[in-house]
Amino acid sequence: MKLNDYFWGSLRFKRQNIAPYGFRVAEPQHDGTPHWHMLFFIESEKLDALKAIIRHYALEVDGDEKGAAENRCDFKQIDPNKGSATGYILKYIAKNIDGEGVGEDKFGNDSLLVAQRIDAWASCWCIRQFQQIGGASVSVWRELRRLRSMFKDKKDSLLEQARFAADNSDWKGYILAMGGLYTKLKDRPIKLHYDLNIVEETGECLQSYYDGELILKVKGLWFAGKAIITRHYSWKVEKA
Structure with missing residues (x-):
């Protein structure tokens, strides 16, 4: 999703009385394309509607290209047996700040070096890496x-x-x-x-x-x- 897509998605949330609360982290893919991780808390009865809105904007442009439906948008529900919501989002925050305690990524790169590269990427393209969604200012x-x-x-x-x-x-x-x-x-x-x-x-x-x-x-x-x-x-x- 692009930032503009999230803006219009937020309007659709309001029209359907959907008020997600959570956090967003942006990080680069290998080609520099921004990739979002979003953690939301939402009423269970509104979950399907929220997913439908996010998926709509994720696939709005060239959504029929190969692999788009499978890879552009993925939803996972937090499993308490595997870890907490805090633990999930903390990993992405840490790897995008200084990489402290993260170790190596799945490609074997040192997290400290990766964090420096991500910081340079965000600075170069004026990308807002972290955003609280919902709640107070x-x-x-x-x-x-x-x-x-x-x-x-x-x-x-x-x-x-x-x-x-x-x-x-x-x-x-x-x-x-x-x-x-x-x-x-x-x-x-x-x-x-x-x-x-x-x-x-x-x-x-x-x-x-x-x-x-x-x-x-x-x-x-x-x-x-x-x-x-x-x-x-x-x-x-x-x-x-």
Whole structure:
């Protein structure tokens, strides 16, 4: 599946009230073609519909060519006797970061060298290697981890729950504080706060190169009608 295919597939998921939760990893095949591994948790009664949508987009272009039906799209259900869902996806994450603890691949190549090549491939073609699917925003999680002071006010107790969970790497606690798995983005209690991207020396508001629109950048979090600033400094690269 191409990224654009996944976008349209997501729309079809929404129309059929399918909300998968999981993770995606992209890695290269021998010819450099992106290959996806997706781990999803889904209600059992919606599994067949999810498979049908993914298979449709996987075979949409030249789906009748030799081997396409057998090789382009493959589904496996996690067997607890063979390992956990975490163990399955962890292997693909590790081999695409630094290869630590993976050993050799099935072709006998050292995983550390393979990881370096994958990193170069992703950098060269601007490929997003990892993506969380469903659940609460990872960007909000990252901004919460910038906060170091507790929120002791009772009205901010939910914000403190989310901050504490993020600061202690408790993803489950963070998801629960954000309303659970299936809460829509607009209904999440904590959102990103954006502000204009301003050049401090001149006061100029930066504009998009293509359409001239003002550029917004993340400045913090938005909770209970107020902004919480998490980014207090602006950094720039200068010649020595």
